[in-house]
Amino acid sequence: MKAIKETGHVLTAALDPSDSVGVIDSYFPDASFFTEFERFDRHAEKERRRGAGMDYVAICSPNYLHDAHIRFALRNHAHAICEKPLVLNSWNLDALSELEQEGSRRIYALLQLRVHPAIVALRERYRDAPGITEVDVAYITSRGRWYHRSWKGDVSKSGGIATNIGVHFFDMLGWIFGEQRESEVHVHRPDCAAGLLHLERARVRWFLSVNEEHLPEEPRRNGQRTYRSITMGGEEVEFSERMTDLHTESYREILAGRGFGVKDARQSIEIAQGIRNATPVRAPDRQHPFCASL
Secondary structure (H helix, E strand, O other), X not given: OHHHHHOOOOOOEEEOOOOOOHHHHHOOOOOEEEOOHHHHHHHHHHHHHOOOOOOEEEEOOOHHHHHHHHHHHHHOOOEEXXXXXOOOOOHHHHHHHHHHHHOOOOEEEOOHHXXXXXXXXXHHHHOOOOOOEEEEEEEEEOOOHHHHHOHHHOHHHHOOHHHHXXXXXXXXXXXXXXXXXXXXXXXXXXXXXXXEEEEXXXXXXXXXXXXXXXXXXXXHHOOOOEEEEEEEOXXXXXXXXXXXXXHHHHHHHHHOOOOEOHHHHHHHHHHHHHHHHOOOOOOOOOOOHHHHHO
């Protein structure tokens, strides 16, 4: 809603199963609101038939519903703007591409790290770098018991931890270092996952967790519940600044016809899907250092 408002546009209708979304009053209090998809669908069709249809549908629903909601947007002659991941399984992208080609509306993926100035600079820096860059990624974002009871804790709905919190990093790294060559999974549990990813120009050791107990000692002592560390070639990469502006900047690019599409989103979905379906292997010499404490 912030991105829609800051780009000078209007949210005309919203759907949310929860009726406790008063935050909408801060942005678009006049938007029609629905808690049931069937009524929302009927409203969208009626508006379209009278010539007041939607131009864009912004999809922020649980991961497993993205495919259906993208199809809803295209059926209503609207562009789809969808949060990551577009789908859980890469083969569904082919069907979406066909639907997109049948009409005049596009599917846009929210790949917001790609518009971050620091990430853009890294891509330029490593585009022609010689050899293979060694990369370490650790991301721990503590979640309470609710997480595992919600759709996010259900692999069939979220795709698991590698999709739910890792797909952002996999997209960013693939964008910087090129195509996936090989993938090895060392740990895969409901609360954490780790592995080794070989890209065209990088070797990535990664560790993802939603378990507070996996936090390093210093951030835990300081009361932090989130920890993120990315090193490239032994240097720490910092891009915390301007993170709150990325959705707005992404919407500006999309509205100007320069957004990222199905093809751009494919690799990160394939990487996460491969991790989800892989059998973990023991590899003490190749695993991320955080694995040693598990």
